[in-house]
Every structure is written in C-alpha cells, then in structure tokens.
Amino acid sequence: MEPIQLGNGDAEFIRKVEVESRQDMKKCYQCGNCAAGCPMSFTYDYTASQLIRLIQLGQRQRVLSSRAVWMCATCETCSTRCPNEIDVARVLDVCRHMARREGYAGERNVRLFADAFLQSVRMNGRAHELGLMAVFKLRTLKFFADLSLAPAMLLKGKLPFLPHRIKARNEVADIFRRFKEGRAEDAAGGKP
Numbered sequence: 001m002e003p004i005q006l007g008n009g010d011a012e013f014i015r016k017v018e019v020e021s022r023q024d025m026k027k028c029y030q031c032g033n034c035a036a037g038c039p040m041s042f043t044y045d046y047t048a049s050q051l052i053r054l055i056q057l058g059q060r061q062r063v064l065s066s067r068a069v070w071m072c073a074t075c076e077t078c079s080t081r082c083p084n085e086i087d088v089a090r091v092l093d094v095c096r097h098m099a100r101r102e103g104y105a106g107e108r109n110v111r112l113f114a115d116a117f118l119q120s121v122r123m124n125g126r127a128h129e130l131g132l133m134a135v136f137k138l139r140t141l142k143f144f145a146d147l148s149l150a151p152a153m154l155l156k157g158k159l160p161f162l163p164h165r166i167k168a169r170n171e172v173a174d175i176f177r178r179f180k181e182g183r184a185e186d187a188a189g190g191k192p
C-alpha cells in the first residue's frame, strides 16, 4: 500500500459512509477478525479491515476505486465476527453504491453486471443465475467467457433453468421503487 498522508482525509466521505451505513467507524480497533474470516480476501487489493481503516482515514479515492468492494460476496461473515458489532458487509455495500454513483466504477462490465444482478432481484425477489448470465452475456457480447464452468454447475443444480420466485417479490420490487423515488427526490433537492 502507498504511504498515506495523515491529516489529508476527506471528512465528508467518512460522514457519508457512517450516515448511509449507520455504522460508527471509530469503533474499529483493527483487530483483523473481519479480514481473517473473509472467503473473498484472496481476490482483494485491500482486506476488509484495511478498507475500514482507509475509511477512518477518509481515503475516498482508494476505497471507492478498490477492486475489493466489487469482489465482496456480501456473505456477512465479517459482520458476525466483528467484536465491536460493526456491520462491515453493510459498509462495503454502501461503498459499492457510492462508487457506482460517483463514477468510480469505470469498468463497463462491472456496471453491466451490477445492473443485470439488480434487474434479476427486482423481477424475481432473488437472483436467477442463468437469467443473469444470459442478460450479462447479451449486453457484453462475451458469449463464450467462462462457458466451461457451466456443465459442472448444471450437474450440481446450481443453474436452474427457471427462476425461483419468492412469495414476497412484490415487496422487493417496492423497495426498488421507493429507492428510485428517494433518488429522484434527492436529485430535486427534496432531501438533505
């Protein structure tokens, strides 16, 4: 990691992460428990505890352009392991949305995958992996990428042909609707 100039942190970034995640970053004492249990750490540029430290230091650019916020599987292991009850998974989720909003998710495929995933959840109440893959491949024209993984996943029943729609999918769709309305209000200056 590049050295960080202490005192040059972005206080507004820290405040926004704390408000949106409803977590107190000051409670983290860097024990490393969250990172130790993270199954996705091997793909990260910064571990979960390093990301929390970077947020404490107001390092907006480093956090929002990190690979880790996109590789997090939201399994919540980190949140359950934190002795200070910091919901680390929620913090990373907030950072992911912020990165998207503020233009840090520059890679087109990342944006396309995030959109396809959210569309699948909005329609079915949960992700339908095969439908998600089909939409992503159509939008990226990467028809043959990772195709070798499909037979094993099909055999293990990990890629059902039809979506398993949850009973409360209308409620899930309503969350998307209210989020969209909230964003429109924010853009119109209706909320602080």
Ligand code: SF4
Binding pocket: 034, 037, 038, 039, 040, 041, 048, 071, 072, 073, 074, 075, 076, 077, 078, 079, 088, 089, 092
């Ligand atoms: S929620 Fe993300 S950061 Fe936390 S343990 Fe799971 S994969 Fe790792």
Ligand code: SF4
Binding pocket: 027, 028, 029, 030, 031, 032, 033, 034, 035, 048, 049, 052, 081, 082, 083, 084, 085, 086, 088
């Ligand atoms: S487990 Fe909690 S206190 Fe420990 S480093 Fe992670 S966020 Fe900080």
